[in-house]
Structures are given as C-alpha cells and as structure tokens.
Amino acid sequence: MTTAHLPAGLLEQAGLPASDVAGWAAGAPGRAADSTFREAAGAVSSFLTRGQALARRLPEPDRATPGERAARQAIAAIMDGARDAFLRAHAAELYDELTGRCTRSLRVEQLVCDAAAAVPGLTPTAAEMDAERQRMLAGKEGIEFAQGLLVAHVLALPRAGRHLVGAMLRPVPGAFEHLGQLRDTGTAELGPVRVTRRGRAGVLEITNPRHLNAEDDLTLAATECAVDMILLDPGIEVGVIRGGVVRHPRHPGARVFGSGINLTRLYHGRIDFLFYLVRDLGYVNKIYRGLTLAAQDADAAGPFPGGRSPGHPERDAVEKLWIAAVERYAVGGACQLLHVVDHVIAARGSRLFLPARREGIIPGASNLRLPRFVGDRAARQAIFSGREWTAGEPDAALLCDEVVEPGEMDRAVDARVAALTDSGLVNAAANRAALRAGQEPLDLFREYMATFSVEQARCHLSPALVRNLEVHWNARERRL
Numbered sequence: 001m002t003t004a005h006l007p008a009g010l011l012e013q014a015g016l017p018a019s020d021v022a023g024w025a026a027g028a029p030g031r032a033a034d035s036t037f038r039e040a041a042g043a044v045s046s047f048l049t050r051g052q053a054l055a056r057r058l059p060e061p062d063r064a065t066p067g068e069r070a071a072r073q074a075i076a077a078i079m080d081g082a083r084d085a086f087l088r089a090h091a092a093e094l095y096d097e098l099t100g101r102c103t104r105s106l107r108v109e110q111l112v113c114d115a116a117a118a119v120p121g122l123t124p125t126a127a128e129m130d131a132e133r134q135r136m137l138a139g140k141e142g143i144e145f146a147q148g149l150l151v152a153h154v155l156a157l158p159r160a161g162r163h164l165v166g167a168m169l170r171p172v173p174g175a176f177e178h179l180g181q182l183r184d185t186g187t188a189e190l191g192p193v194r195v196t197r198r199g200r201a202g203v204l205e206i207t208n209p210r211h212l213n214a215e216d217d218l219t220l221a222a223t224e225c226a227v228d229m230i231l232l233d234p235g236i237e238v239g240v241i242r243g244g245v246v247r248h249p250r251h252p253g254a255r256v257f258g259s260g261i262n263l264t265r266l267y268h269g270r271i272d273f274l275f276y277l278v279r280d281l282g283y284v285n286k287i288y289r290g291l292t293l294a295a296q297d298a299d300a301a302g303p304f305p306g307g308r309s310p311g312h313p314e315r316d317a318v319e320k321l322w323i324a325a326v327e328r329y330a331v332g333g334a335c336q337l338l339h340v341v342d343h344v345i346a347a348r349g350s351r352l353f354l355p356a357r358r359e360g361i362i363p364g365a366s367n368l369r370l371p372r373f374v375g376d377r378a379a380r381q382a383i384f385s386g387r388e389w390t391a392g393e394p395d396a397a398l399l400c401d402e403v404v405e406p407g408e409m410d411r412a413v414d415a416r417v418a419a420l421t422d423s424g425l426v427n428a429a430a431n432r433a434a435l436r437a438g439q440e441p442l443d444l445f446r447e448y449m450a451t452f453s454v455e456q457a458r459c460h461l462s463p464a465l466v467r468n469l470e471v472h473w474n475a476r477e478r479r480l
Helices: 018-026 037-056 066-099 108-118 126-133 145-156 158-168 173-185 220-232 263-267 274-281 283-289 295-301 333-337 366-374 376-385 394-398 409-421 426-439 442-460 463-472
Strands: 187-189 193-198 201-206 238-243 291-293 307-309 312-318 321-326 329-331 343-347 351-353 388-390 402-404
Touching (some): 018 037, 066 145, 066 158, 108 145, 145 274, 145 442, 158 274, 158 442, 173 193, 193 220, 220 238, 220 283, 238 409, 274 442, 283 333, 321 409, 333 366, 343 409, 366 376, 366 394, 366 442, 388 394, 402 409, 442 463
Parallel strands (some): 201 238, 321 343, 329 351
Antiparallel strands (some): 187 193, 291 312
C-alpha cells in the first residue's frame, strides 16, 4: 500500500499530519503469502498497531465530525484489508500456534483473545473490548469486525474449523459445578435460567420476564450451562425448552417462549458481536448435535448415556431428544430454536417469525435450516419480507408437530415425553445422527458459519442496524 491507495487528502483533512500518514502507508506489509508466518505476523502487527495509534488521534465516533468519521472508517478498512490478507495466507499456522496443533481446545471467546496476544493488532484486546462495551451501538469504533474476520478464516479451514466447532461442543465448566445440585434436588437456579427435572425430562426455562424472555448478554452463558446439564445428567432422557412466566402489561402472568434478542441491550451496546457466534456455535449447536466429551469431561460427568462420536472417535458423545413448548411468541432467536429441536408443541395462536428485515441482522443459522422445513420460497419471504406463521393455521404445520389449546401445555409435554421414552433412546440418538448426516453434515454447518461470522459482523456494526432499531423498536425511548 502507498499513500495513493488512501482517499486523497482525507486523513490530512481530518487533522492527521501528512508525514505520519505517509510513514504509516510506507510500512504496509508485503504479500503475506511470500513471507513465513513469523515474518508476516511481525509485519502485519507493526502496521496494525501504527494504524490504531493514528485512529486514536481522532475523536471517538459519537463526537467526531463527518470528515473525522470518514477518516476513521478509511483507516479501519485499510487495516481490515491487511488482516484479511494475513489470514488468507497464515490462518492455519496461527490456529496451530494458538492450539498446539489442535491439541488444545479453545472456545471462540478465548481464541480471539489469544490471537490479540500472539499478533498484536489482529484482534482487539480484552481491555479494548471493555472500553468498546461502554459505548452505545451507534458510537462503537467497529473493532469487533476483526473478530469476525479471524473466526471466518478459521472456520473456512476444514481441519481447524472442525476443531473449533468441536471445542464449542464441549461442556462449559459451570455445568459440572451445578450438576450435583440438579442430581440431588432436581432443580438448579442459574440466574435468568432454571433447570428442573420432571420425571424423565429436564425442563430449561428462560426467565427474563421484563423483556418477554428475550436473550441477551445476561442469559447466554446460563442457557448454555443449562443445556449442558440436561445433556450430562443421566437421569434426564429428554430436554424441554420453555419460556418462564413474564411480567408484561399485555401478558400478565403468562408464559412466553421467547421474543428473540434483547433489542434494548443491543441498542445500548451491551451485546457484543461474539454473542451471535457463541450462541450458534454453542448451546444451539449442542441441542442439535449433542456434546463431545474429552476424557477429563467424561470423568467429571460420571456415567452417562451415549456412544462414540463418529467425527471424533477418541471422544465420547452424548445427545438427547429435545422438545420446544411454544406459548405466545417464538420470535427471532426463539423461532430459530424450532429448527434444531425434535418436536414442537405450540399453543394455538402462538406467533412464529423471524424479524430479520426489521432488525437488519442475520437470523442465526435459519438461512441454512429454515428452507428444509418450509421450502426456499417461504423461507425467503420470512427472512426478507417478515412472513409470520400462526400455530393452528395450516401453513404453520410445517413448523409445529402439535397444536394444543392454551392451558394444555403441561399435559401435552408430559404425554410427549412419555411417548418418546417408552421405547428407549438408543435408536433415537442414532436416528438423529442419521438425519443430520443427510441434512446438515458438520462441514456444511462449518462453511455456513464461516460466511455468517464475517457477514454478521458487518450487520452488527452497520449504521443501518441502529436506524432500524430506532425506527422499528423506538429504541431511543427505551431504557435498560
């Protein structure tokens, strides 16, 4: 890169000295593919840290003039181009260094943090993310895009990508910490999530009553922990997902399955970009694919029903059937869950939809999964035009297995659990695996998530998302 590649005079007009801009441009790394990993890492790190220093001399986005914001965006675009070029050439070597050639499992949260230490400037540090978290969505500096780039490149690599997906399918430490309580008392309270053993079923309730059981940064870790506990507890044969009782003037004392992502916390900048990746690579994929257990996980969990994982023959695997008990709403992320469970029971009149158009983000893995249920044309109508389904209407039968009258959900869940467990579950797990092999093999999911990682980062950081939240959600008037 030379100064000719920069928008003419843009950085200087924003107040950055021409000599500093020229010096930064002159230090641009050469072709990453022509260098060794160490050489390329050193060169890109030097260039990125100098670019970050230039950007820090500009006012923060929410206090900057249009020209200053444009200059910051130009610097960010050039740095992202350098990151992309480095990762295209050396993502595999970077991943091997961070994971000891795939001998250590790193979740995506740790992966992006360790990459920041290994190649300074490649991804934001923990301190930089702490500062970014304090900003409103409209005022963020956009540093999270680098995380999306890194994860996208790793997932695009078959060996590294499979390893990362496998790392995200391991149980979280908190599941082992609370498992004894669930086994002993039949209940575990995890803040906004509750797990209750009910006969052979483990019932996961999301209880975010003020926000109609929306998902956010406060519910995500607890939800994944609860999914792991249900999968690990040998006394549980079927998982049930259900919304808790809400406190809302329109639905007093009612259960709501879920209203999607918490748009208020999103607008106020409390939900990181990594939320989307942790959610879909984590608990949602665990519901769909089950857990993979390394030796130390299996030892901690004790005896459990399961078999060998064909993708990881050295690991134990455990998966169970899942039921979704839908009442009132299954919106956004809650609707996405209907695509990974094995049986959907919906109260008549419940609304099922993906408000992707009004929000301006990608609805998780629904772009991959929804067409299998409703067909490609109806899926496009849902994602691009806001099509809804209502439980009890004929077209909703593509998403619901049973429709029951309001007030009959408890009975229907108990009856379905009994029906699913009366002939044993060994064949159920085998049939789930066989269905996945034909519908969504691991590499198909991995490749989808590689695209999702970078495109969702663009959506999350787009001014259009802020505008959509203000227009469709009246976000300016809502408080945390």
